[in-house]
Amino acid sequence: MAGDEMIKVVGDRFCVPYTMELLVKKKIQSFSNSHYDVFDTTGNILLQVDGGIWNLQKKRVMKDPAGLPVVTLREKEWQMHEGESRHCLCSVKRSGGFNIKSNLDVHLASPYKDAACDFRVTGSLASLSIKVRRGNSIIAEVTHSYTWGSYKGKECFKIKVYPEVDYAFIVALLVIMHENDNA
Numbered sequence: 612m613a614g615d616e617m618i619k620v621v622g623d624r625f626c627v628p629y630t631m632e633l634l635v636k637k638k639i640q641s642f643s644n645s646h647y648d649v650f651d652t653t654g655n656i657l658l659q660v661d662g663g664i665w666n667l668q669k670k671r672v673m674k675d676p677a678g679l680p681v682v683t684l685r686e687k688e689w690q691m692h693e694g695e696s697r698h699c700l701c702s703v704k705r706s707g708g709f710n711i712k713s714n715l716d717v718h719l720a721s722p723y724k725d726a727a728c729d730f731r732v733t734g735s736l737a738s739l740s741i742k743v744r745r746g747n748s749i750i751a752e753v754t755h756s757y758t759w760g761s762y763k764g765k766e767c768f769k770i771k772v773y774p775e776v777d778y779a780f781i782v783a784l785l786v787i788m789h790e791n792d793n794a
Contacts, residue, residue: 618750620691620700620719621682621779628774633657635768635785649782658779660684660786671786673779681779689787691780703787706731713791717784732784741788743781749773751781753788 617626634650647660658681662671669686672695680694689703699720706714713735716728730750734741743751756767768785772778 617775618745619777619780621693621777621783623777625777625779626775627778630774631770631772631778633770633772633778633782635770635782637766637768637789639765647782647786658782660782669790671790673783673786682783684783684787686790689790691783701729703732703784705791713788715784715788715791730784732788735788741785743784750776751778751784753781753785 617623619626632652634652636648636650638646638648644662646662647658648656649658649660650656656676658673658675660671660673662669671684673681673684675681682700683692683695684690685692691700691703692698693700701717701719703715703717706716715732717730717732719729729745731744732741733744739755741753742749743753751770751772753771754769756769770778770781770785772781
């Protein structure tokens, strides 16, 4: 775990003081549109992520259960924006070099930064697991469960988010990783 410090990127309302288990169900709704539902262990919906079908720019909007935008993911180099605004929270890029695994480097938006990444996503969904790291600490883990439904456009992911880590941020990274793996 990353220590006692709260890791909030999207917002502190998505940080809880205990390890959180999430279930993400993805459905392909059409050729260019996917929908993700995020549930807690009791079946309550926490987040939903949709992508625009006729959107020339790949864009995914994450909403809370009331339907209010939480973040917008835009593929340019993949940027995460607050709500539906243009206020950039972070950028996500594939790690340098040719890798079978599509590792991602996450850079928080700050004018006072060096070139080092703030977070790294390692692994791939094809290998059935990814890990999100801050430095040497694992802050979240994702496992992909292949089932017969996977071949019909329905997929399931289990996410373990460690205490005080922004689960909306972790779900957004899963969506970006999935989009990259399927590009």
